[in-house]
Amino acid sequence: MKITIVGAGNVAWHLSQALEDAGHSIQEVYSRNIKNAQKLCSKLYDAFPSPDLDFSESKAEVFFIAVPDDAIDSIATNLQVPDGAIVAHTSGTKPLESLELVFERTGVFYPLQTFSKSRQIHFDHVPVCIESEDESTDKILTKLAKTITPHVYHFDSEKRKVLHLGAVFACNFTNHLLALSKEILEEENIPFNIMHSLISETINKALENDPKEMQTGPAIRRDVKTIQSHLRHLDEQPEKKQLYKLISESILKMGKE
Amino acid sequence: MKITIVGAGNVAWHLSQALEDAGHSIQEVYSRNIKNAQKLCSKLYDAFPSPDLDFSESKAEVFFIAVPDDAIDSIATNLQVPDGAIVAHTSGTKPLESLELVFERTGVFYPLQTFSKSRQIHFDHVPVCIESEDESTDKILTKLAKTITPHVYHFDSEKRKVLHLGAVFACNFTNHLLALSKEILEEENIPFNIMHSLISETINKALENDPKEMQTGPAIRRDVKTIQSHLRHLDEQPEKKQLYKLISESILKMGKE
Numbered sequence: 001m002k003i004t005i006v007g008a009g010n011v012a013w014h015l016s017q018a019l020e021d022a023g024h025s026i027q028e029v030y031s032r033n034i035k036n037a038q039k040l041c042s043k044l045y046d047a048f049p050s051p052d053l054d055f056s057e058s059k060a061e062v063f064f065i066a067v068p069d070d071a072i073d074s075i076a077t078n079l080q081v082p083d084g085a086i087v088a089h090t091s092g093t094k095p096l097e098s099l100e101l102v103f104e105r106t107g108v109f110y111p112l113q114t115f116s117k118s119r120q121i122h123f124d125h126v127p128v129c130i131e132s133e134d135e136s137t138d139k140i141l142t143k144l145a146k147t148i149t150p151h152v153y154h155f156d157s158e159k160r161k162v163l164h165l166g167a168v169f170a171c172n173f174t175n176h177l178l179a180l181s182k183e184i185l186e187e188e189n190i191p192f193n194i195m196h197s198l199i200s201e202t203i204n205k206a207l208e209n210d211p212k213e214m215q216t217g218p219a220i221r222r223d224v225k226t227i228q229s230h231l232r233h234l235d236e237q238p239e240k241k242q243l244y245k246l247i248s249e250s251i252l253k254m255g256k257e
Numbered sequence: 258m259k260i261t262i263v264g265a266g267n268v269a270w271h272l273s274q275a276l277e278d279a280g281h282s283i284q285e286v287y288s289r290n291i292k293n294a295q296k297l298c299s300k301l302y303d304a305f306p307s308p309d310l311d312f313s314e315s316k317a318e319v320f321f322i323a324v325p326d327d328a329i330d331s332i333a334t335n336l337q338v339p340d341g342a343i344v345a346h347t348s349g350t351k352p353l354e355s356l357e358l359v360f361e362r363t364g365v366f367y368p369l370q371t372f373s374k375s376r377q378i379h380f381d382h383v384p385v386c387i388e389s390e391d392e393s394t395d396k397i398l399t400k401l402a403k404t405i406t407p408h409v410y411h412f413d414s415e416k417r418k419v420l421h422l423g424a425v426f427a428c429n430f431t432n433h434l435l436a437l438s439k440e441i442l443e444e445e446n447i448p449f450n451i452m453h454s455l456i457s458e459t460i461n462k463a464l465e466n467d468p469k470e471m472q473t474g475p476a477i478r479r480d481v482k483t484i485q486s487h488l489r490h491l492d493e494q495p496e497k498k499q500l501y502k503l504i505s506e507s508i509l510k511m512g513k514e
Contacts, residue, residue: 172474
């Protein structure tokens with residue numbers, strides 16, 4: 001298919017390359033900063049950086065809006081596409097409605113992954129969540145998604161929001177706990193990499209089983225002595241102390257069920 | 258070396274096999290339930306299950322106490338070892354003192370890993386933390402540790418406590434967040450495995466870089482609209498809601514520094 005990408009950030013970068021690898025043709029790339037569009041185009045076979053959002057003469061059949069959530073509305077207001085073209089955003093949180101008010105054929109094409117330009121992603125492991133109110137659009141987006149990954153799901157905006165909330169707990173929050181752990185160790189000059197093997201094994205265990213069943217540590221075994229000793233160590237770090245208490249209580253409560 | 262293992266749980270299981278694989282000889286295994294000792298001995302080359310803790314006639318030079326933390330004191334009180342034998346526990350939290358009061362040569366030999374009988378562990382990736390007040394004991398334990406892993410550290414009891422606290426944040430707490438995420442998804446009949454690739458990539462990214470620098474999500478980008486929408490979704494789950502708030506605040510605070 002012929003595709004145009006609005007955005008030149010991490011998602012745009014990986015998605016456009018995955019689409020090209022699957023045999024599709026990226027027509028144009030737009031970015032607020034045209035230099036970023038040029039940079040991405042230089043990686044692609046025959047894409048052109050576009051100076052503006054007027055694509056009424058474009059040959060693209062699908063337009064992906066892959067920009068930060070809070071920029072989607074303003075992009076949607078200014079974007080002009082040929083008759084019959086599909087416009088889909090790639091956001092986990094933004095409802096489909098935000099596009100439906102502006103374009104004829106709309107959808108969501110949300111790849112559930114954390115992207116960085118410097119890290120290679122095997123797109124065939126990435127779930128893509130599709131949403132569209134229009135059956136033929138849904139079919140086209142689904143078919144397109146299946147050319148880059150076997151993991152294609154259909155979620156409405158409400159379900160996608162819950163998925164995103166789950167990802168905040170499982171990814172954003174876990175990452176922050178790793179950051180807090182690193183701070184705790186570094187105060188005692190213990191290098192964080194001592195923890196790597198343990199963290200990897202913990203996560204693998206949780207993913208291959210039910211994390212609830214895999215819970216270990218002082219909270220689940222009601223080891224009050226250890227908990228108290230940990231809390232004393234955190235006396236001068238009230239924020240970490242409060243988190244320690246709250247998560248420990250939550251572990252205990254889930255264990256009781 | 259000739260080694261005896263007190264305990265037949267997960268740590269005892271993996272440690273004894275790693276020691277045997279490195280060419281050491283496990284002499285005896287003791288467990289409160291002798292059936293567990295028999296089961297472990299059946300996996301080992303020439304170890305015998307011991308019915309009691311009287312090892313005064315044993316040929317073992319090192320005795321590992323690999324039992325739950327709250328059982329160490331009672332084991333230490335009843336354990337009898339030959340003159341000159343080293344007694345070391347494998348706990349992350351228990352101070353060395355608890356052994357020093359009872360035995361002549363004591364140490365700590367703490368493998369920083371989460372062990373399950375059903376999961377294979379490559380011991381050469383596992384850090385082992387050594388502690389001893391006695392130089393010759395320290396040397397022997399260090400040499401022994403180096404036969405099973407290149408990652409050998411020396412930490413005193415206070416530092417080992419901090420290491421354990423860091424592990425609670427990085428492992429026990431992250432595991433619980435995965436369990437909460439699974440609950441959130443399953444309420445909407447979304448299978449948790451949709452999240453696997455995202456979680457793995459998040460963790461790999463955090464471990465290969467600085468997790469603080471890798472933080473993403475609504476909190477770090479101050480996306481109040483998304484945060485409010487997530488909190489509304491959690492209105493009837495006050496526990497998850499409170500955790501969401503507290504961790505988000507903590508992310509925001511760390512990001513500001």
